[in-house]
Amino acid sequence: MTTAAFDLERIGEGLSFADALDDVAAALDAGRALVISAPPGTGKTTLVPPMLASRSPGRIVVTQPRRVAARAAARRLAQLDGTPLGTRVGFTVRGERAVNRQTRIEFVTAGVLLRRMLDDPGLDSTDAVILDEVHERALETDLLIGLLGEVRELRDDLTVVAMSATLDAERIAAVLGTDATPAPVVDHRVPAHPLTERWAPSPAPRLDERGVTRDFLDHVARTAASAADSLADPTADVLVFAPGAREVSEIARRLQPTGLDVRELHGQLPASAQDAVIRGRRADEARRIIISTSLAESSLTVPGVRIVVDSCLARHPQRDAARGMTGLVTAMASRAASVQRAGRATRQGPGTVIRCIDERAYAASPARPAPEIATSDLTDAALLLACWGAPAGAGLRLIDPLPADSLRDALETLRALGAIDDDGRATDDGRALARIPTDPRLARALRDGGSLVDPRLAAEVVALLSGDSRLPDADIGAAIVALRGRRGADVRRWSQDVERMLRFTTTGNSTDRASSVDAAGLIVALAFPERIARRVDRTADGATYLLASGTRAGVRGSLAHAEWLAVADVARASGRVAAGSGAVIRTAAAITEQQAELAAGHLLTDRVEASFADRRVVARRERRFGAIVRSSVPVRPSPEEGVDAVRRAIRADGLALFRWSDAADELRRRLALLHRELGDPWPDVSDAALLADLDAWLGPELNSLAKGTPAGKIDLTPALRRLLPWPAAAGFDDLAPERLQVPSGSRVRIAYPPADEPDARPVVAVKLQECFGWAETPRLAGGRVPVLFHLLSPAGRPLAVTDDLASFWSGPYAQVRAEMRGRYPKHPWPEDPWSAAPTRHTKARAARE
Template identity: 75%
Template sequence: MTSAAFDLATIGAGLAFADAVDELAATLDASTSAVVSAPPGTGKTTLVPPLLASRSRGRVIVTQPRRVAARAAARRLAQLDGSPLGTRVGFTVRGERAVGRDMRVEFVTAGVLLRRLLDDPGLAGVDAVIIDEVHERALETDLLIGLLSEVRELRDDLVLIAMSATLDAARIAAVIGTDDRPAPIVNHEVPAFPLTERWAPSPAPRLDERGVTWAFLDHVARTTASAALELSRADPAADVLVFAPGAREVSEIARRIRGATEAFDVRELHGQMPASEQDAVIRGRRSGEQARVIVTTSLAESSLTVPGVRLVVDTCLARGPQRDAARGMTGLVTTAASRSSCVQRAGRATRQGPGTVVRCVDERTYATAPARPTPEIASSDLTDAALLLACWGVPGGVGLRLIDPLPVDSLADAFTVLHDLGAIDDEGRATSEGRALARIPTDPRLARALRDGSPVVGTRLAAEVVALLGSDVRTADADVAQTLIALRGGRTPEARRWRSDADRLERLTTPAPGVRSDLDGIGLVIALAFPERVARRMDRTSAGATFLLASGTRAGVSGPLAAVEWLAIADVVRASGRAAAGSGAIVRSAAVLTEQQMEPAASHLITDRVEAEFVGGRIHARRERRVGAILRSSAPVRASADEGRDAVRRALHREGLGMFAWSETAVALRRRLALLHRELGSPWPDVSDAGLLVALDAWLAPELDALAGGTPVARLDLTSALRRLLPWPEAGRLDELVPERLEVPSGSRVRIAYPEADDPDARPVVAVKLQECFGWAQTPRLVDGRVPVLFHLLSPAGRPLAVTDDLTSFWSGPYAQVRAEMRGRYPKHPWPEDPWATAPTRHTKGRAAR
């Protein structure tokens, strides 16, 4: 076919979504955005792109979360269109493309379109963008929605459609619509084929500290073999799909099934396989071929249709990125799959007829799984995303219409990494270096290693190492060098794919003639990418060694790498058990590094300074050379006056003012000043702990100098220090406003107990014998009459009888009860019926008479 229009009737034959084409077309007559929700396998990925292409002159771009899905969707549509792949329908994924000048529909991964937007923000020649499988909440898909919403503010003709089988349609519609009106929703319901649910919980745990247990994999393989044999007797044409969390588990389950039965063609499907093998699995089996058991990762959960499947066996496990904020690490973690993901998986069995799902958990465990998967934006490393947004001109995504905002902590970590790379400035804007790094299709840290490492170790080695670090290749014994040697001589699909990636990256570098470095340059390339993961061995045991990373994280290493002093670590993950050596993390990928190589790679982390500490009342100073948290050398030195003062300040902020020996006089003055500040505010000083620590130089400067010079803490006069804070001329009224003592009617001068400096509600207290206050009607008030004194009226033996700040009311009421209880106990002391007519005294009746 050569005409612009696609034959939708032919393409949609047998597809359930064909019934919704007219509704979607009518929706697009009134709106340039829409949300399409339809069950898996109904044909929306096949029909919507040619529908849009037939309504426009320009190109339609369709994003998929995975490369295999983009290729498969393009091949399927080209086949139905009857055109060679790459002419009217094509695809572009990392490292592979089939495109032509007259192409109308192009399937791409979200990452490809993101980087294309940096070069062409207006998407010239593109009339529509379809974002498929939005429900997976991949980070790149979320970013695309935000950027395309901004593009559409300048291009009101650009059509944007979000599609999924299970999504919060209203929420997505609000984001891709306008401020005034959400995008319309086309919800196509299709009667589902019956699904039979069965439960096959494992007697052994699914997970332990190392990940998925071997016993659980045995159980999944046995369950699959048994269910598949049962299915084949009832329906010989049916295939089986088994969901596992990762490529390792896929291979182990497949190997066990092959060992249990030869009745099936056992295939694997995961992202580490070469494209040709992935495509062969997706195309299905031909007539007469053996029934298939396909063991897959979440790759086949959505966006792919594997034909012929009638039975799904689900481990109910998923593997995804999870950020460890405390250690600044992001790694893949195996957890329970969300219920919505399990529903998607089960739906693979009912795409073409009634099906069965066998879940390898019990119903209670399934019910406690999260309802939906955690969006990648909430759990992933955001470095690449932050650089892309900075290059777009919206640092941190401020102002973009995103489904969820970028997490503040993860974004701050990403800014730190990018700033250290020189990719952004202090305001978060992209630098010329950052824009150059963003155009290299890999993580910014790996892009930096490729650019800066090539002139030192040679373009080929730098490209090989970066290709390995950016791949899914497992590193044996965590040794990148040995893995690289194996790949160089390998003939496996994994090695061929790595070699292709290395060739592509090498073409992106500037040749460095005459520069060549073999395996000894690997560590430098890794250190250029991850300088904060430069690590030094701390201790070694028979099980391995513990390394301290420049970031401050400790990680366990086993195997040959445990014997070296310095490592450049590419991958470190949370873990426990023997391999972690008690550190809480293990190294999964690293190379030997020399100290000389470390210095240029981690130059911004290297410090050489005197560290002084105030410990036990004395200054202790050492000259320390460090790489981040790693101590390279330390020697005792004499601290300068400035270093000593800084050490005392740090100690005060760390330990608080309690490290001083406060005299009673100093405590009393501080409490008096605290009451004045509480009641009158400025200019009376804030003498709380926080206030005094902020104003150290205003009241304690001479004492700081004395401590720095060796004066013991006990010899400090804090009363004099506090008096430096007194405001003049207001300080002349100190004793009038908050006197130290209060004269009572007996003539005694009783000390006033002022409240603690950090207590905002307490009152000044006078504790005095009751007899010394006879006839006292007016309760004294301090601070210009603002604060009444609280009296603790005592017995002759000094025990409390009453607490009051209203003496008049006390004499008129409660005193009678006190008199009745006390006069028999203390007969030698006056207890008059009329306290108003009796002279106050601090003596017994006899002595008072004399």
């Protein structure tokens, strides 16, 4: 590798961050970790990598959250260095690489570096890693911070720098540093050019059940056109922020008649189109209106922008735990993102931001976006961590912990794939899947599907689903046919991805394997068997499908004609919705029932199912595909089938389907108290415990129910008595008696607390006069639980609540006596309750006895 120094003076000409390089050097002289915070456009991405390269002979790797940003940053630095791209400065992104053995600075996406570390965990040829745009809190960047922390423990010569425009510097510094000493922070601030804020709220709603409304897109387009007309500077452009690629294209289409140079900027565009926008324009060329997704918030610099039109909407991942899905939703952009967007107008001079909402709505928006780690599907992340040797992130210093629910779902998926073992460690299969640059489920489908269909078709499907290609009407098969018949940069990128994926498919003679796109659904079904779906409703507006997982989702277009679908992407209905299903199928392929069985035979069941109608068991033989019922006929089950079906029905419906008699309910309460206070051998009688072990206590009753006995006629008292532990059961009535004898001679029933109220106490409600002279509060459960007394008036109304009778007679009783003796003069209210005879009668009757 060449060690020739970079000319920092020439590279940094006109960049304000050049003034901060001495501070960066001083911080790196003192340690190997650093946090840099500086606004967009100051030059940190351009200057810090060559500065580090001038201090060490090895390679400097710079991560970016997006491919277009990695390419643009590399191209810009190579241009300033005066060297061809791919020599001293290069880049590596998915499907594209421009580096050689002499490359000193390599820009990569975070995902590329993560997978590189699986093969080179020590990063032996790398001297420094710069994590750029950390404020975006991309999942892969967060994971890199944790992994690089472990590498630095083994390599004291590895430098790690985190950079961002709006960084929570102290928090990141604490993670990059040690428990005792956080990493130093270089905070570079420059006077901002003046920014004029204008508000242009839409008269129409921005969002409805279908997503972004057409009226709002019209409003954004009109606002952008008006902004362009207001610009006096012929070199100035307008930048419009929209939430997603669809909205970008819709706004661009509305602006085409203006005669302006309308450009789109989003991740689905070919690299050449993205690069053309970033390079800017000559002064003699037409003014541009650039419509962009969040891509241009901070990762990229779009030159010439003096007005920003902000829709104030953003698209971000959101996990739906109930449906077991993660999808993109459109919602209010955070104020932090809006500030980033506005800053693009003041890069080169005074600028203006026009926000398409009012000030009240802006103030109510979230302060900052949620980190991806909190909202994304963690399957790929969990596999990478398992391969790294940190199952579930154990031992890593992460900015935020992995959310428990999402992590649990991810680990279950990986176990089903055979990618991890019971301890969460990667298997050989798991390590092989992790090296395929796609989601682990698609990686598994690629490997297994190559033996069922033509390997190229398998690679085509996986490349399509792994990329950014837009699918007409969500139809995978139609998209592949279109890509096969087209030319262009986007098709070239997909074709390159296909060739790359082919290296991981099954080799050998494939002439007898299906190559038609009709088999594309089989690959999808192999990846996502729980998303195999059957049509359950058809309307003029589309169709509704039931997925094997139990979720209902809608779809429009040609796919609505298919009886069965293999669904690759389903999300909550923040976009287009069919038939009011509440979820939308975003990507799918038609599939036959036979293909579904081939892909997911483990989901097929054929058994007797029982349900309770009017509290009586009704049995049907059902053939199911997960939650999808393929056939259902009433049957008289065999005894074994009937009991098994009853068990499932009770566990599904719960114990509330029985009528609990007072005796059964009281027995359960008494047992619950002893289990809570004494533990074993007294049984757990919570709903969960009883449902988990029905045979241990409900065996004979299960047989009766299977034969048709109504649930309402089942007496649970003898069933619960089967749980009494022998020989300890002999002392049950002493430890938890049904009744308590009070001094008057009455035997009063003890009201035990419900089984699901662990903090409640057993209560005895008794007339106050029946307890005269009683000093020692009785205790249950071997003396562990004092009885709580509700002392009543002669009319049965509560006068006092106490579990300390001695204290009551010595204190509060005098006040009760003063208030009650006139109201109940026929009953005794002695001054000295200690010497009075306890009675449940009036004074006159007590005297006769």
